[in-house]
Amino acid sequence: MLCDLLVLFSLFNFSSGFLIPELQNVHLYVSPTGSDLNVGTDASNPMRNLHRAIQRISEPDIQNKNIWIELMEGFHDLNSTLIINHRNDYRRITIRAYQNQKVHVTGGKRIPSNHFTKVTDPSILQRLSPEAQKHVLQTKLSDAGLTDIGQIVPYGKYILRQAPLEIFENGFPLTLSRWPNYGFINITNVPSGQRYSTVFQYNSDRPKKWANQSDIWVYGYWYQSWADKAVPIKTIDVPHKTISLAQPTHFGLRAGQTHPGGGYFRFINILDEIDEPGEYFIDRTTGMLYLWPAFSKGLYSSNDVIYGSMINTCIQLTRYTSNVVFENFILEACRHFGIQAQDSSNITIQSMEIRNTGSYNVYCRKDCRNFVISKSYLHDGDGGVTLQGGDRPTLTSSNNFIIDSEISFFSRVTSSDANAITLDGVGGHIEHNIIYRGQYTAIRWTGNDHSIQYNNVFENCMNSSDCGAIHSGKDWAARGSVIRYNHIHHNLQYYYGADVRGVMLDDQYSSVLVEKNVSITYEFAETRLLQYNAGHLNIGGGRDNIVRDNIFYNSTKFSIQVDGRGSAHRNDKSLMNILNKLPYKDTLWTSKYPNLVNILIEHPEEPRGNQIYKNIFYNSGKQYTVKWDPHKPAWFDVHSNIISNSTNDFNFPKLPYADFRTRCALTTFVKSNHLTTPILPGQTGPRYHVGPPFVTPRPSWLLGGSHGNQPSPQGC
Structure with missing residues (x-):
């Protein structure tokens, strides 16, 4: 009798309130070298495309079975957004790397390394610095099938960035050519004196060297130091150092480096400013890509992996999709979101690496429930995670978790609102994460009954x-x-x-x-x-x-x-x-x-x-x-x-290890007020390996490691 009760208990779905039938498991195998003529149920005869595997889910031979889509080693390039429509409270779909193999799912196309050549056109060379002339490479994007280059569109605060084609080298995002490379220059004057003018002056001779350059953009904090925006230049009067913008900025314009802040900017999208490793420029008239390799000293070798992003959102869960798991692979090179969902439930993103997205790595809006991101490495997006869910009027919890994960370099292009985590609703949990190197906020939350605990958060607010x-x-x-x-x-x-x-x-x-x-x-x-x-x-x-x-x-x-x-x-x-x-x-x-x-x-x-x-x-x-x-x-x-x-006491004896277990003069205060032992660095951040098994772990000093576990000094 007890055994029968335990079986019934294990099959009961508490979120839906009904018994879950015991389902068979079906494994579908997908390989970049497979064929979509295969049914895919045998590892020796895999399908080729992930899109085909998703189509197979609804076919009669595997309906009403749990599906394991096994991605085999290599680069799985999506030719369009992978749309998953699965409204089922008991049947689970798992998309994972087969036997922990090295798997990349991309929204881009690879540019063969042998397509790159040295620049020989004199009209291009004369626009580059003598040092850049030695290093800049070129290729025609259409030769690699990258015909949709896209357009730069405004981005910044209040705008979810929609990127054009971007370039990534060996998993590293290259930077659209700009000046200055680091920091900003100031607006020196707004000639009309009107805050909402679109005309301003600057103090630099740099634009004099930009011959025959069109489609120049500027990005900056125009009036408030917490509100950034990229806008196109309408005209630039180089002799008078005056710029007219093609559209208004957020809140207007003011002179820079004065209280209360704002009034600073940089130029972007300029061929002449490919002047350091890792910068690139795309001529949208000729379709030519020019870049200075980030790591290579000369021409690329066959070991170099160069990608251009092509599709917008890589994976989209249709509204009310449920019971989907993503596990153990890299998702990258998406112009908009990595994974997008709305009103979805029972979604798990586990041991993933999601990187190099034009907007948020993961974006689930409205009422997402039981949405779990764990042991995952999210980086180099324009935002890390947006997660909304639960019901405020009834205070119904979302039971959403972002846990044991690493989120870094999360505001790659935009600053304001491109947060590492944006949490909204009721009952969300942000726990045991490490979050670092952002231009603005790491965790932005709204709503009720959230827990934010055991996180290591550092080096944020960098440009704001x-x-x-x-x-x-x-x-x-x-x-x-x-x-x-x-x-x-x-x-x-x-x-x-x-x-x-x-x-x-x-x-x-x-x-x-x-x-x-x-x-x-x-x-x-x-x-x-x-x-x-x-x-x-x-x-x-x-x-x-x-x-x-x-x-x-x-x-x-x-x-x-x-x-x-x-x-x-x-x-x-x-x-x-x-x-x-x-x-x-x-x-x-x-x-x-x-x-x-x-x-x-x-x-x-x-x-x-x-x-x-x-x-x-x-x-x-x-x-x-x-x-x-x-x-x-x-x-x-x-x-x-x-x-x-006092700097002469021993109340905090182990500061190099961020160990704040108090001693000496503070001991009495701590004991009499029943204060807790201060949390040590090694007790914050992820507790497990972050990312797919094949991803090299970050150094222990970064993720917490043994900091704070040093032996205590004796005496006071």
Whole structure:
């Protein structure tokens, strides 16, 4: 009897509430050297195309069976978007590398290495620098079947980038030729004096060398240092150093490198500016590709793999698709998304590497449920993951997970809104990830009841300001989320503007628990750097936020900054609109978030109910510990914290290992306040191998490794 009950229990689907029939498994084999005339059920006679394998799923001989699509070694180039339409609560489709072989699924075409030759055309050579003339190679793209070059279109904040054809060398994204190669130049003047003008002046003689160049674009932060956009140039008056743009920018124009920031840009898409390894240019009139190889010193060899992206989204799950697994292969060279879905459920992306996408690596919008990304390596996209799901009015959890993964170089072209993770809805989990090297925000969340924990987050906000590595804002009702057990460190700010922070609770965001984190800045010298980690955390006028049991070590300006910005604009329409769409006075909401029900009759513009207590602060100079003005206890209750600013004590004896287990003078404070042992680097980040089995692991020092596990020094 017990055995029978266990069998029934194992077959019950809790999400749908019915018994799952026990299904047979069918394996379909796909190889770049196979034939689509084969039925594909035998590894010795595989099909050729992944598209054909997806078609086979609905054929009579394998209907109502679990399908394992086994991808055999090699490059599987898609000729169009792979569309998966599978609305089934019990039948599973798994697409994986066969026996962990080296498998690439691409949205591009390979350019044979022997197609590249040295540039010999005198009219082209004279436009290149003497050094570039030695290295730049050329090829006609149509000779390799790349006939759809595409067009550059505007991208930046509020725009999901749609890339034209891009070039990738041995898995590495090359850079569209630009000047300057690093950093930006300033707008020096807006002649009309009007903010929303499209005409501005710059101070550089560089454009004088760009002979016969058309289709020049500019990319920059035109008015705000948190809002970027790429736009085409209408005309450029080189003698007078004046540019007229073909369309408006976000928020207008201002002169650069002044408070509050913005007003800086670079030129892009210029043949003459192929002046360092890894840059390329495509002549859209002749179809010629010119590039300076990133790694090769001369002509490419047969071992070099050069790809051009061709299709937009590589894999698309139609609306309501469910029960699909992707496992153990590389997905790359997509002009838009790597994997796109909407209202999908029970989707697993496991041990994958998704790279080199024109927009987000993974993008699932509206109501995605039980969507899991685990042990995966996502990088060099224009955004890492967007994941929406759950139902806010009923507070129904999405049960979505991004876990044990690595997300890096995630804002490859765009900065603002190209986040490593954009999480929305209810009940999402961002846990045990390492997230680094981004131009703007690592984790941007909205909604309720999320957990953000055991992550290692560093070197973000690189080209922007007014940025938080972990960031949310403008919502009184987004309650119930927790940020705990994270290492957050070294946000970088190169340009003027509002401060960069570790955790940013922007524009009256309310009611998050921030606890047991280690937020760090070590001093280091870099000539371009304006500041790093201006602050570890800010509360921008919100309510009921709790900050406790954290270590805030060093900062440029302040450990925590708080303010009452809402008091200047009591009736914020966007805050009211969000609140009024939610049943915040219903029993479910009042029982879970009791402080919210009376918000509109309790001076909602005031940042009441915030608590900052039992934290450890260290600053090496005169930085603020908690910066606020004015000081109102009803707004910010700050108590029972300790400041350890002596550089001569041994309270933090193992800083090179980011080990903040307190000793000596802090021991009594820690024990009497029952604080937890600080999280060690080796306890954050992925716990398993990240990416397909054949991908070489990143160094242990990067992923956490044994940092913080060194023997403790004796004595005080």
